[in-house]
Amino acid sequence: MAAESFPVHPLDRGGxxxxxxxxxxxxxxxxxxxxxxxxxxxVPVTAALNDFVLDGxxxxxxxxxxxxxxxxxxxxRADEAIVRAATALELLQASALIHDDLMDSSDxxxxxxxxxxxxxxxxxxxxxxxxxxSFGSAAAILLGDLCLSWCDEMFGASxxxxxxxxxAKPLFDVMRTEVMAGQYLDVLEQAMGGGSVERSRRVxxxxxxxxxxxxxxxxxAALAGADPAAFAAYSAYGLPLGEAFQLRDDVLGxxxxxxxxxxxxxxxxxxxxxxxxxxxAGERADAAQxxxxxxxxxxxxxxxxxxxxxxxxxxxxxxxADVETMITDLTERALTALAGxxxxxxxxxxxxxxxxxxxxxxx
Amino acid sequence: MAAESFPVHPLDRGGxxxxxxxxxxxxxxxxxxxxxxxxxxxVPVTAALNDFVLDGxxxxxxxxxxxxxxxxxxxxRADEAIVRAATALELLQASALIHDDLMDSSDxxxxxxxxxxxxxxxxxxxxxxxxxxSFGSAAAILLGDLCLSWCDEMFGASxxxxxxxxxAKPLFDVMRTEVMAGQYLDVLEQAMGGGSVERSRRVxxxxxxxxxxxxxxxxxAALAGADPAAFAAYSAYGLPLGEAFQLRDDVLGxxxxxxxxxxxxxxxxxxxxxxxxxxxAGERADAAQxxxxxxxxxxxxxxxxxxxxxxxxxxxxxxxADVETMITDLTERALTALAGxxxxxxxxxxxxxxxxxxxxxxx
Numbered sequence: 001m002a003a004e005s006f007p008v009h010p011l012d013r014g015g016x017x018x019x020x021x022x023x024x025x026x027x028x029x030x031x032x033x034x035x036x037x038x039x040x041x042x043v044p045v046t047a048a049l050n051d052f053v054l055d056g057x058x059x060x061x062x063x064x065x066x067x068x069x070x071x072x073x074x075x076x077r078a079d080e081a082i083v084r085a086a087t088a089l090e091l092l093q094a095s096a097l098i099h100d101d102l103m104d105s106s107d108x109x110x111x112x113x114x115x116x117x118x119x120x121x122x123x124x125x126x127x128x129x130x131x132x133x134s135f136g137s138a139a140a141i142l143l144g145d146l147c148l149s150w151c152d153e154m155f156g157a158s159x160x161x162x163x164x165x166x167x168a169k170p171l172f173d174v175m176r177t178e179v180m181a182g183q184y185l186d187v188l189e190q191a192m193g194g195g196s197v198e199r200s201r202r203v204x205x206x207x208x209x210x211x212x213x214x215x216x217x218x219x220x221a222a223l224a225g226a227d228p229a230a231f232a233a234y235s236a237y238g239l240p241l242g243e244a245f246q247l248r249d250d251v252l253g254x255x256x257x258x259x260x261x262x263x264x265x266x267x268x269x270x271x272x273x274x275x276x277x278x279x280x281a282g283e284r285a286d287a288a289q290x291x292x293x294x295x296x297x298x299x300x301x302x303x304x305x306x307x308x309x310x311x312x313x314x315x316x317x318x319x320x321a322d323v324e325t326m327i328t329d330l331t332e333r334a335l336t337a338l339a340g341x342x343x344x345x346x347x348x349x350x351x352x353x354x355x356x357x358x359x360x361x362x363x
Numbered sequence: 364m365a366a367e368s369f370p371v372h373p374l375d376r377g378g379x380x381x382x383x384x385x386x387x388x389x390x391x392x393x394x395x396x397x398x399x400x401x402x403x404x405x406v407p408v409t410a411a412l413n414d415f416v417l418d419g420x421x422x423x424x425x426x427x428x429x430x431x432x433x434x435x436x437x438x439x440r441a442d443e444a445i446v447r448a449a450t451a452l453e454l455l456q457a458s459a460l461i462h463d464d465l466m467d468s469s470d471x472x473x474x475x476x477x478x479x480x481x482x483x484x485x486x487x488x489x490x491x492x493x494x495x496x497s498f499g500s501a502a503a504i505l506l507g508d509l510c511l512s513w514c515d516e517m518f519g520a521s522x523x524x525x526x527x528x529x530x531a532k533p534l535f536d537v538m539r540t541e542v543m544a545g546q547y548l549d550v551l552e553q554a555m556g557g558g559s560v561e562r563s564r565r566v567x568x569x570x571x572x573x574x575x576x577x578x579x580x581x582x583x584a585a586l587a588g589a590d591p592a593a594f595a596a597y598s599a600y601g602l603p604l605g606e607a608f609q610l611r612d613d614v615l616g617x618x619x620x621x622x623x624x625x626x627x628x629x630x631x632x633x634x635x636x637x638x639x640x641x642x643x644a645g646e647r648a649d650a651a652q653x654x655x656x657x658x659x660x661x662x663x664x665x666x667x668x669x670x671x672x673x674x675x676x677x678x679x680x681x682x683x684a685d686v687e688t689m690i691t692d693l694t695e696r697a698l699t700a701l702a703g704x705x706x707x708x709x710x711x712x713x714x715x716x717x718x719x720x721x722x723x724x725x726x
Contacts, residue, residue: 034537036546039565041551045544068656099508103501128554138466138550141504142543148508149539152515156532162525162620169519176512180505181408187501189490202402251421319576 005203010353011063013346016083020059020066025089027154028053031146048118049143053094056110061089061216067350068220069344072230081159082223085168088155089216092176095147096183102140103187104271115175116140126182142202151176160223175215182206186274194274195282201243210240229342236337239356240330247327250275254314266307272298276326283317331355370536373716378707379446383422383429386450390517394509396537411481412506415495416457419473424452424579427601431583434706445586448531451518454577455539458510459546465503465548467634476591514539517542523574523586531585538578545569549637555574556646564606567639577595596697599700603693604718612692613638614683618674629670635661644682652676653686694718 028050038226065086070079098160101114102108104213113121120136128135155163155172186203194200217234252260253268254277268275282293292313296306314320335357338348375382389595391413428449432442444657463469464477476484483499491498502507518535519528549566557563580597614629615623617640645656655676659669677683698716701711 031540034540035544038541038569039562041548041562042544045547074382099504103504104496105497106676123554126555129556130554134466134468135550135554139547141462141507142547143551144504145458145507145511146540146543148511149379149515149536153521153532153536153539156519157536162529163399165526169516171517173512173520176516177394177397177509179404180509181405184408184502184505186403187498187505191493191498192489193492198431199402199404206401255665323399342398349558 008078010260010350011060011067013350016063016066017059017149019083020062020087021054021088021162023243024053024090025083027084027087027091027150031150044119044122045139045143045146049094049146050114051112051149051231052098052109052115052143053091057090057093059068059087059090060212062086064213064216065089065220065223067347068091068217069224070236070284071217071234071347071351072226074219074344075346079114081161085158085160085165085223086216087222088151088153088158090114091147091151091154092179095151096139096179097149098144100183101135102144103257108354109322115143125148134257148176151206164223164225167225168219170288171215171222175219178206178215179211182208182211185229189274190272194279196277197283200274200279202245203274204246205239208246212245213242214238233337233341233343237341237351240337243332244327244330244334247276247323247330250277251327252319255261255311255320266302266310267347268304268347269297269310277314277319277323281317281320282315284319285313289317368505371670374430375422377715378431379426380422380529382446383425383450384417386447387416387612389455390447390450390454391511394513397457406540407473407482407485407513408506408509411502413456413485414475415461415472415478416454416510418475419472420453420456422450422453423458423575427579428452428583428586430710431580431597432587433583434580434597434618434710434714435584435587437707438709445526445583448521448528448578448586449583450520451514451516452538452582453487453513454517455542458507459542461503461510463546465500477503478506479617483716511539517670522590523721525726527586527588530588531582534578534581537591538574538582540572541569541578545571545574552637553635557642558640559637563637563639563642566568566637567606567609568602571609572602573696575608576605577601582707593725596700596704596706600704600714602699603679606695607690607693610639610686610693612639614686614690617677620716623656629665629673631664632660632670632673640677640682641684643685647682648676652680 032046032050035046062083063086066079069082071077071088073082094268097109098115101109102116106114107117110117116136116139119139120132122137123132130346135287152172155169159170161229181207182203186197186207189196189199189203192199214235216233217238221230221234250268250273253263254266256263256265258265264270278293278297282290285293292309296302296310299306302310307326335352338351340357370442371427372560395409395413398465400408425446429442429446432445432449436442436445446470461478464472465479469477470480475481479499482502483495485497486495515535518532523531545566545568548562549570549577552559552566555562577598581594581602584593584597603655613631613636616636616638619626621628625635641656641660645653648656655665655672659665659673662669665673698715701714701718704711
């Protein structure tokens with residue numbers, strides 16, 4: 001779900017990101033009025049959601065949804081309602097992040113307190129009774145629920161005509177089920193202690209590749225009334241590209257430059273994130289290397305020396321090289337599928353620029 | 364949201380509850396197939412959701428939605444699609460209960476482990492790594508999210524025609540926002556330590572009266588293409604009735620017979636539930652009575668003697684009598700509104716039987 005390394009600029013062509021932000025702003029204004037009618041106690045909820053939803057975010061999923069539509073509809077068609085429908089996907093992402101931060105007990109998101117911490121803080125400032133942590137958790141659950149509910153509200157109220165909505169809704173629905181199921185498999189994989197390349201790839205497929213790229217493209221294609229060949233082409237492009245980007249993220253999470261990733265070096269190792277990269281290293285490790293992995297992965301107090309030791313194991317087992325090869329292969333597959341896709345040229349160009357950006361070795 | 368004391372039989376006329384259960388069963392079967400495609404790790408999720416959604420529940424909100432439609436559409440019209448659309452409201456309720464049990468740290472629901480406890484147990488049985496409690500919480504968040512997402516999926520895929528869906532969706536949307544906002548106000552009221560009759564009534568209005576009765580009736584009315592007078596009549600009936608039932612629940616939570624309520628005597632007092640009944644008692648208490656309230660409400664280890672002491676304060680302050688008067692007045696208002704409502708006679712009869720059941724003093 002992270003896709004931290006995703007280069008966003010190609011999707012932004014035509015000022016799309018700004019249009020998405022404007023659509024989100026209008027929608028959030030409407031919801032603010034509904035919440036205000038409920039009572040003044042809702043003021044901090046409205047403020048927190050506005051800050052969270054409107055402030056930052058790459059708008060990747062709306063971007064792919066829009067270009068998925070555009071690839072079929074071609075340039076020159078009125079697209080205001082489509083931008084609004086695509087923007088709805090950002091509210092699903094907001095919900096997923098608010099709930100994810102709570103599940104992971106993350107303190108911050110984009111450099112600010114995570115929603116559950118923000119409400120824990122509110123509890124403290126007001127010297128309310130009971131547990132501030134419980135109050136923060138309850139608030140984060142409910143704010144995530146609001147965003148999840150608003151996601152289909154915005155989609156349905158986008159102004160897209162009934163026929164297009166009917167065609168796109170089943171894909172929109174399966175996208176939501178898949179990302180939640182993928183999240184569960186991820187939580188399960190952490191609980192099982194990782195170690196399976198196949199299971200890690202499945203998590204990556206559902207939580208990242210389908211959710212971030214394939215399904216948004218499909219929703220866009222369905223809004224444009226695409227035929228089965230277009231859906232298949234978007235899958236053949238989106239699934240490998242999504243996996244390639246997630247693998248790139250995983251490599252960056254271990255080897256990335258903190259200046260570029262915005263996270264401390266080796267942060268994924270401290271968190272004990274169960275990635276394909278680590279599963280591969282585990283599969284190939286000898287007894288001594290396995291000992292290092294077991295002892296150090298997931299140690300919240302992991303030192304810089306520990307990070308270096310783990311990096312050495314991941315390189316020496318060949319796991320890093322293999323993941324780089326996987327990224328290259330997946331990227332090739334995405335490019336080949338894109339070249340033959342039955343879509344408009346400007347959309348093909350945008351989608352190709354995205355692939356190009358992923359082939360650059362960033363470590 | 365509880366409405367524990369709600370008599371369900373009048374809504375069940377024509378075997379409605381069985382039809383609702385059948386519609387839920389079909390929908391859950393479809394989702395089971397989607398989850399099976401994600402991977403075998405999803406098996407416990409499917410099992411838990413089937414148990415939770417299909418096993419029990421009064422189907423109140425689908426019932427009100429159906430009779431809200433029927434009041435406008437009259438008897439004799441095909442209603443299979445309407446039953447499915449109404450049934451979708453049960454998935455919102457499932458989501459709310461799963462998340463609510465997690466927020467309240469409730470161990471059980473309908474005599475079985477709450478969802479978060481069930482997955483905590485799964486973690487223990489499998490001797491997985493990390494915190495079983497965190498695993499259970501994450502699972503409950505995600506399973507609640509699935510139900511919330513499925514709620515609008517089932518509504519949209521009910522087979523109701525586009526025009527009726529377009530009319531009903533805004534009411535369906537505002538219902539979801541209101542119940543989540545009402546939940547937040549409830550959590551906030553607990554954190555503020557209660558004490559405000561006005562704030563407690565607002566929580567009751569949004570979390571119970573609107574969510575359980577008024578909005579389901581409205582959604583049904585909109586599905587039937589009702590005019591504004593019908594919506595106003597359903598509000599004039601549903602809001603006071605919803606408040607009356609919640610007040611009855613609150614009285615039962617303190618004075619109810621465990622044999623009838625299925626909960627230990629005085630359980631709401633141990634939980635420290637901030638109700639209108641308690642807020643009224645607090646407003647009227649003298650210094651000595653206030654000391655009893657402050658010392659005992661919310662004490663998880665409250666003894667039977669403590670329950671009796673609190674009951675005495677609630678009676679002696681006149682709070683109990685006032686709440687009984689409120690219930691009577693609200694019931695009168697609901698009946699008057701119903702008598703003048705522009706709806707079909709069989710629906711009026713069903714809705715009147717519900718009111719009658721609420722006037723019976725059950726303590």
